Amino acid sequence: GAVVSQHPSWVICKSGTSVKIECRSLDFQATTMFWYRQFPKQSLMLMATSNEGSKATYEQGVEKDKFLINHASLTLSTLTVTSAHPEDSSFYICSARDQAVNTGELFFGEGSRLTVL
Amino acid sequence: GDSVTQMEGPVTLSEEAFLTINCTYTATGYPSLFWYVQYPGEGLQLLLKATKADDKGSNKGFEATYRKETTSFHLEKGSVQVSDSAVYFCALSENDYKLSFGAGTTVTVRA
Numbered sequence: 483g484a485v486v487s488q489h490p491s492w493v494i495c496k497s498g499t500s501v502k503i504e505c506r507s508l509d510f511q512a513t514t515m516f517w518y519r520q521f522p523k524q525s526l527m528l529m530a531t532s533n534e535g536s537k538a539t540y541e542q543g544v545e546k547d548k549f550l551i552n553h554a555s556l557t558l559s560t561l562t563v564t565s566a567h568p569e570d571s572s573f574y575i576c577s578a579r580d581q582a583v584n585t586g587e588l589f590f591g592e593g594s595r596l597t598v599l
Numbered sequence: 600g601d602s603v604t605q606m607e608g609p610v611t612l613s614e615e616a617f618l619t620i621n622c623t624y625t626a627t628g629y630p631s632l633f634w635y636v637q638y639p640g641e642g643l644q645l646l647l648k649a650t651k652a653d654d655k656g657s658n659k660g661f662e663a664t665y666r667k668e669t670t671s672f673h674l675e676k677g678s679v680q681v682s683d684s685a686v687y688f689c690a691l692s693e694n695d696y697k698l699s700f701g702a703g704t705t706v707t708v709r710a
Contacts, residue, residue: 486642514696525603526688526700575643579696588696590635590643 484510486578488591495566496599503561503594505576511556512578516588517549520573532559532576556581566598601626605689605701612679612708620674620704622663622689630691632656632665632672633698637686646674646687679708 485508495501505515513534518526530551531539538551548570550562559578563570573595577588606621624632634646634656647656652667661676672689689701 488642516696516698518700523702525702526698528697528699531697577643587645588698592640592642 484580484589486576486589486591488576488594490594491592492595492597494597494599497567498565500562500564501566501596503563503574503596505559505561505578505591507557507578507580507589510578510580510582513556513581515553515559515576515578517551517559517561518575518577520575520593526575563596566596568598571596571598601630601691601693601699603689603691603699603701606704607702609705609707612706614680614708614710615678616708618674618676618679618683618706620687620689620706622672622674622701624670624672624689624691626670626691626693628693630693632663633690633692634661634663634672634674635688635690635700637688637703639685643688679706681708681710684708
């Protein structure tokens with residue numbers, strides 16, 4: 483099946499720094515990717531929809547300036563957590579749809595665990 | 600808004616036991632319903648889905664039936680294996696791409 487890869491798998495950073503997480507579709511093209519956030523023992527919460535070549539669409543309550551999303555190519559979307567603080571520590575997951583296949587199935591990355599000290 | 604409530608875990612079973620994970624939903628329209636599975640160290644994978652009332656999704660011995668009258672989509676497997684140990688997520692979508700997830704249920708199957 484289609485593969486989505488995230489990098490890094492885990493990252494530890496100091497408060498105030500910015501962290502970039504990459505989401506790549508390895509064997510298919512994706513005009514749309516989705517970014518989720520998951521707190522321990524809670525649901526995946528959709529943060530934003532990443533659109534290739536255009537601005538991301540953010541869900542209500544998600545700060546656009548805090549979580550910068552860039553979808554510069556059909557196989558790569560990046561999420562940058564700017565000026566990270568401990569409350570941004572979480573598990574971030576991306577998903578993508580194979581635009582060549584009309585099944586609607588989403589393929590998920592392995593997730594990236596961010597810890598802000 | 601849309602929401603999904605699924606059985607809290609963790610669930611620990613012996614091999615060949617019967618597994619049920621309850622899932623109920625709230626939606627304004629007629630959503631599609633999904634079960635995703637996340638094996639250790641891997642991303643979420645679609646396990647099965649159902650797109651309309653009374654549909655039954657099935658895969659790898661797992662089944663779930665879309666029950667509109669009870670707004671439920673319970674996951675069942677008659678005889679689990681150690682390899683079924685994973686986190687299971689119930690989800691719904693009013694369209695095919697934006698998903699609302701339950702909290703996930705961790706299942707551990709012991710030999």
